[in-house]
Amino acid sequence: MGVDTISDNQAVIQTHDLTKYYGPVRGLERLNLEVRRGEVFGFLGPNGAGKTTTIRLLLDFIRPTGGTASVLGLDPRRHSREVRRRVDYLPGDMVLYDKMTGSQLLSYLAHLRGGVDWEFVGELVERLQCNLSQPIRSLSRGNRQKIGLVQAFMKRPEIIIMDEPTSGLDPLIQQEFYGMVEEVRADGRTVFMSSHNMPEVERVCDRVGIIRQGELITVEDVHALKERALHQLEFHFAAPVPEEAFSTLPGVRDVTVEDAVLRCTVIGKPDALIKAVARFEVLKLISHEPNLEDIFLSYYSEGGEHAA
Amino acid sequence: MLRNVFLKSLWEQRRSLLWWALGLAALTLLTVLFYPSFRDAPEFNDFLGDEDSLVRAFVGDVSDLTSPEGFLNSQLYFLMVPLLFLVFAIARGSGAIAGEEERGTLDLLLSNPLSRSQVLLHKFAAMVVAILALALIMWLSAVIGVIVVDMDISFMRMAEATLSAALLGILFGAVALTLGGATGKRATSIGVASAVSVATYFLNALTPVVDAFEPLSKLSPFYYYIDADPLTNGLNLLHAAVLVGLTLLLLPVALFTFERRDLAV
Numbered sequence: 001m002g003v004d005t006i007s008d009n010q011a012v013i014q015t016h017d018l019t020k021y022y023g024p025v026r027g028l029e030r031l032n033l034e035v036r037r038g039e040v041f042g043f044l045g046p047n048g049a050g051k052t053t054t055i056r057l058l059l060d061f062i063r064p065t066g067g068t069a070s071v072l073g074l075d076p077r078r079h080s081r082e083v084r085r086r087v088d089y090l091p092g093d094m095v096l097y098d099k100m101t102g103s104q105l106l107s108y109l110a111h112l113r114g115g116v117d118w119e120f121v122g123e124l125v126e127r128l129q130c131n132l133s134q135p136i137r138s139l140s141r142g143n144r145q146k147i148g149l150v151q152a153f154m155k156r157p158e159i160i161i162m163d164e165p166t167s168g169l170d171p172l173i174q175q176e177f178y179g180m181v182e183e184v185r186a187d188g189r190t191v192f193m194s195s196h197n198m199p200e201v202e203r204v205c206d207r208v209g210i211i212r213q214g215e216l217i218t219v220e221d222v223h224a225l226k227e228r229a230l231h232q233l234e235f236h237f238a239a240p241v242p243e244e245a246f247s248t249l250p251g252v253r254d255v256t257v258e259d260a261v262l263r264c265t266v267i268g269k270p271d272a273l274i275k276a277v278a279r280f281e282v283l284k285l286i287s288h289e290p291n292l293e294d295i296f297l298s299y300y301s302e303g304g305e306h307a308a
Numbered sequence: 309m310l311r312n313v314f315l316k317s318l319w320e321q322r323r324s325l326l327w328w329a330l331g332l333a334a335l336t337l338l339t340v341l342f343y344p345s346f347r348d349a350p351e352f353n354d355f356l357g358d359e360d361s362l363v364r365a366f367v368g369d370v371s372d373l374t375s376p377e378g379f380l381n382s383q384l385y386f387l388m389v390p391l392l393f394l395v396f397a398i399a400r401g402s403g404a405i406a407g408e409e410e411r412g413t414l415d416l417l418l419s420n421p422l423s424r425s426q427v428l429l430h431k432f433a434a435m436v437v438a439i440l441a442l443a444l445i446m447w448l449s450a451v452i453g454v455i456v457v458d459m460d461i462s463f464m465r466m467a468e469a470t471l472s473a474a475l476l477g478i479l480f481g482a483v484a485l486t487l488g489g490a491t492g493k494r495a496t497s498i499g500v501a502s503a504v505s506v507a508t509y510f511l512n513a514l515t516p517v518v519d520a521f522e523p524l525s526k527l528s529p530f531y532y533y534i535d536a537d538p539l540t541n542g543l544n545l546l547h548a549a550v551l552v553g554l555t556l557l558l559l560p561v562a563l564f565t566f567e568r569r570d571l572a573v
Binding site for chain 2: 052061084108
């Protein structure tokens, strides 16, 4: 047990047709996924898509209906202790022992994991501005989440698995979290995190798997994803504009013009649109982050040609 | 105190354990202090009624309420002590796995390098230690009472009867723990374990009243707890071994069923 047979750039997490049904309800359907050592892998999908199911299968909290998973080359069930020794985890609905204080909790978890570098823990606590002295039940959701993050990072595990790590965090702390993730990557360690937030995934991840209704739709480099990123834009002009000026531009869809307002969806580079718009006097520009459904639709509508 | 699951389980129930200890000690002491008024009033024995009176289902098959053994058996050991131990044990046993699972902390706990079996065994050990601690307190409190009212009874026999009750409590705690581990539902575990304990209590306790129960009483754990009258005769090793043996038989069942199922989020 515990023999590391994995060299660099090989998969540290691998699933083969991994399937989970809860009774008749589909949780996950034939997931084939590969997460490589040293990357930050984002698992993107709406709530109920199967992200948490996947994570809980990897950690042996639930058992697959079909298919197999391996973590660090090990079977999560047969080698559950060894896997858990080398992987740390931030659960999705961050529930902690709420009668403990933060420092009691960290001390307990540190003991269970055979000790930690307390100096490093102190740094994490400082960076995330954790309140460790009060009972956890008296803390806000964001403050609990920060303690959850500290425990996931504190042992410097080979893999950190996080389920919706930034939920409840304020933007400044999110930035600090992104920094922590980048340091893990710089160490050559691996992060596997789920999210339903596209900008966040674009910000920190190297590769992204998109999952919906239990099925993996695609796995892409984050750069490729950005190229295909959808932006909904709205321009307000000083005077009415002709719809024909925009409707045939490459990479621009869903064009509607009402008097002096143009609404459209841009895929990838907005270059052509910006040049077309520049001929008129622009009073206001509004950009909407695309929601996940729109991103999924963009993949579906193109018949999966981008499926990795 | 937070070195492992066992110590942490005891640590987190320190307050409730203290209250239980105080309550149990007070109840025991007060009961024993009542003895002088029984000793001098043999007419209490009239309450017992006939050999097959229903009263015997709640005080046991005693002949003399005014003797030290008769008094302690009928007032403490037959019903009160096992009842309290069982309530405590079933609450602890059902909460051990299912409580943690329902609160949502089991995922976090099991993300540490622990197997499910280790967690279950640590929780079981914490429950056993807590029950034995309460038994010790109860015994000490009874001893103090016995000294105060100058009762002629062996401290050793009292310890043996108390231990027998603790073994019964541990058995039902193990039943609750097994049910909680197998289902992940605390309410189910409490409900079923309580129902089993009430049913088996009456199966044994009604034996003097209902002749038909006579052959069935040996199916009841309460039979192995009290039938040999450990307060008078000392711990019956065979009967104690049945209680311990049943507990040890339940453990692999608990480990197996907990190990193989999906945990709730």
